[in-house]
Amino acid sequence: MNPIEITQLSKIFNPSSESKKVTALDNVSLNVEQGSIYGLLGPNGAGKTTMVKILLGITFATSGEAKILGTSISDFQVKNRVGYLPENHKFPNYLNGEDVLKYYAKLGGVNSTNGELMNKIDELLDLVKMRQWKKMKIKKYSKGMMQRLGLAQALINDPELIFLDEPTDGVDPIGRKEIRDILSDLKSEGKTIFVNSHLLSEVELVSDRVAILNLGKLIREGTVDELTSSKEIYKIQIDEEVSEDFYSTSLANFQIQKSSGNTFETLIADNDQLNNLIDKLRSENKTIKSMVPLKNSLEDIFISLIADSNKNSKL
Amino acid sequence: MKNILLTAQLTLREALSRKIFIAFGGISTFILLIFALLFIFLNPEEFTGMVKSPGETIDFTKEIAYGLKLLVVAPLFGLGIFLSIFSASSFIPNMLEKGNIDLLLSKPLSRHQLIIGKFLGGLAVVALNIAYAVIGFWILVGLKFGVWDADFLLTIFSITFAFASLYSLIILIGIITRSSILAMMLSYIIFFILSPVLNMRDSINAVVDSSFLKGILDILYYILPKITELGNLTTELCIGEGINQWQPILTSFLFMILTLYGGIFIFSKKDY
Numbered sequence: 001m002n003p004i005e006i007t008q009l010s011k012i013f014n015p016s017s018e019s020k021k022v023t024a025l026d027n028v029s030l031n032v033e034q035g036s037i038y039g040l041l042g043p044n045g046a047g048k049t050t051m052v053k054i055l056l057g058i059t060f061a062t063s064g065e066a067k068i069l070g071t072s073i074s075d076f077q078v079k080n081r082v083g084y085l086p087e088n089h090k091f092p093n094y095l096n097g098e099d100v101l102k103y104y105a106k107l108g109g110v111n112s113t114n115g116e117l118m119n120k121i122d123e124l125l126d127l128v129k130m131r132q133w134k135k136m137k138i139k140k141y142s143k144g145m146m147q148r149l150g151l152a153q154a155l156i157n158d159p160e161l162i163f164l165d166e167p168t169d170g171v172d173p174i175g176r177k178e179i180r181d182i183l184s185d186l187k188s189e190g191k192t193i194f195v196n197s198h199l200l201s202e203v204e205l206v207s208d209r210v211a212i213l214n215l216g217k218l219i220r221e222g223t224v225d226e227l228t229s230s231k232e233i234y235k236i237q238i239d240e241e242v243s244e245d246f247y248s249t250s251l252a253n254f255q256i257q258k259s260s261g262n263t264f265e266t267l268i269a270d271n272d273q274l275n276n277l278i279d280k281l282r283s284e285n286k287t288i289k290s291m292v293p294l295k296n297s298l299e300d301i302f303i304s305l306i307a308d309s310n311k312n313s314k315l
Numbered sequence: 316m317k318n319i320l321l322t323a324q325l326t327l328r329e330a331l332s333r334k335i336f337i338a339f340g341g342i343s344t345f346i347l348l349i350f351a352l353l354f355i356f357l358n359p360e361e362f363t364g365m366v367k368s369p370g371e372t373i374d375f376t377k378e379i380a381y382g383l384k385l386l387v388v389a390p391l392f393g394l395g396i397f398l399s400i401f402s403a404s405s406f407i408p409n410m411l412e413k414g415n416i417d418l419l420l421s422k423p424l425s426r427h428q429l430i431i432g433k434f435l436g437g438l439a440v441v442a443l444n445i446a447y448a449v450i451g452f453w454i455l456v457g458l459k460f461g462v463w464d465a466d467f468l469l470t471i472f473s474i475t476f477a478f479a480s481l482y483s484l485i486i487l488i489g490i491i492t493r494s495s496i497l498a499m500m501l502s503y504i505i506f507f508i509l510s511p512v513l514n515m516r517d518s519i520n521a522v523v524d525s526s527f528l529k530g531i532l533d534i535l536y537y538i539l540p541k542i543t544e545l546g547n548l549t550t551e552l553c554i555g556e557g558i559n560q561w562q563p564i565l566t567s568f569l570f571m572i573l574t575l576y577g578g579i580f581i582f583s584k585k586d587y
């Protein structure tokens with residue numbers, strides 16, 4: 001059993017009105033494994049938030065099925081084992097930081113003694129570095145402080161499955177690093193984390209698997225490595241100046257993308273091809289000075305995938 | 316049940332964070348204090364002396380006690396419900412704010428538990444405020460005049476109930492429109508205009524001779540909560556006349572249940 005199992009989920013908002021109709025999710029299926037960090041990526045309006053809201057029973061799917069922790073999403077009881085940080089969350093503003101955690105602990109079905117709860121609250125406030133603000137009314141909190149408190153809130157019931165919608169939104173770079181570390185720690189405790197984000201460089205750092213959503217469609221799914229390293233460009237420098245002829249004749253079997261003097265870039269499909277290139281260069285008595293893989297970042301992949309997908313959807 | 320009580324409790328807490336209920340308690344305390352002082356410095360005879368012509372032998376103590384109760388409870392009904400509507404009309408729109416409702420719905424609570432909790436929590440605040448004033452005054456009058464009629468305590472229920480029948484409408488409108496202003500306006504229109512007018516529909520029918528209008532008025536009368544009549548019932552409880560008419564209570568109760576369940580039904584289908 002996977003903690004998240006989604007089968008052909010679709011969501012159409014305002015289905016009866018032709019002009020206001022929005023297909024927020026289009027036949028999306030995916031599974032998230034126990035103890036992993038899963039990143040859901042996509043441009044604004046892709047349907048990321050809608051997906052999470054459906055899984056939590058906040059919005060209802062138009063068709064398809066989904067289970068969290070092995071239970072149908074229509075069962076509200078299972079949510080005492082789930083944590084959630086919504087995007088742009090709002091807490092009752094007459095509370096202070098500590099009260100907020102107490103409030104959501106109660107709503108989250110935590111039934112430990114008051115002493116235990118207070119310990120847990122202090123522990124979480126330490127974790128998100130908010131202890132010193134715990135008595136301050138949240139009305140006065142800054143954006144980043146709200147976000148940190150929101151993360152603590154999502155963890156108050158010691159959830160097995162955690163949904164975070166743009167968790168680092170408004171958080172400074174140090175805070176972001178801290179949040180990433182928290183996520184890694186949670187993962188090592190065996191918790192499953194589902195993160196929505198458009199901050200690709202961050203997702204790339206923590207996620208085991210990612211899915212890319214565009215216009216409600218799942219356009220790519222896999223590990224970060226699978227997505228970023230299918231084909232790589234290598235930048236190669238050799239010891240001596242060579243003529244352009246050398247590239248067009250001796251290296252005719254390789255896809256040379258750029259060349260000038262002793263430096264060239266080539267697209268390499270796999271390790272065999274890479275080694276063939278090295279053998280060829282050595283047999284031509286060339287000394288290799290350096291060889292650098294110009295790996296595609298997740299961002300490059302993302303941008304080209306989204307561009308492709310938008311082109312296709314217009315056809 | 317546990318979840319309902321929990322949301323009720325949190326609603327109560329939200330309400331107590333508002334100045335208005337605190338102010339309400341303050342006004343009640345002030346009035347109770349004034350009467351306490353009056354009662355300390357005036358003898359029962361001086362009260363009865365105000366209404367008794369010299370030489371009469373009937374004991375007016377009870378009448379005085381009733382009069383005083385009326386003096387306190389009639390404004391309590393009007394002002395209490397007025398302020399309660401004002402404050403309660405924002406409960407649902409606040410709850411439905413983006414970023415708040417998402418989080419609430421992600422908790423292990425069902426949607427109907429959430430609404431029933433909101434309903435009971437709102438009623439609890441109002442009932443507490445009313446009970447404080449009514450019980451306080453009941454004790455003062457009891458100590459002073461020795462009149463301890465339990466009927467008077469029923470006004471806590473009649474006032475809270477009149478509010479409840481409007482509060483269920485406030486919840487329904489809040490869920491549909493997310494607008495506290497609209498919910499508040501509609502309640503005030505029923506409270507101050509429709510209910511008093513419909514209560515006089517016999518007199519209206521006597522002047523305007525139209526069976527169509529008569530039909531409309533009748534339908535509206537039976538559908539809408541009967542705040543004016545619940546007010547009259549409250550005053551009758553003050554003066555020891557008990558409950559004479561059940562129809563306004565039953566039809567208002569029906570209105571309350573239907574609007575509340577209408578609200579829950581719509582809420583449980585909506586996307587947030």
Ligand SMILES: Nc1ncnc2c1ncn2[C@@H]1O[C@H](COP(=O)(O)OP(=O)(O)OP(=O)(O)O)[C@@H](O)[C@H]1O
Nearest residue numbers: 013022024042043044045046047048049050051586
């Ligand atoms: N309640 C709603 N009614 C109508 N349309 C909606 C509603 N909620 C979302 N949508 C639409 O569904 C689409 C997906 O929205 P969603 O919020 O899921 O995007 P997102 O991927 O989370 O975007 P972002 O990165 O900006 O947070 C958008 O086109 C949005 O306008």
Ligand SMILES: [Mg+2]
Nearest residue numbers: 048049087165
């Ligand atoms: Mg979003």
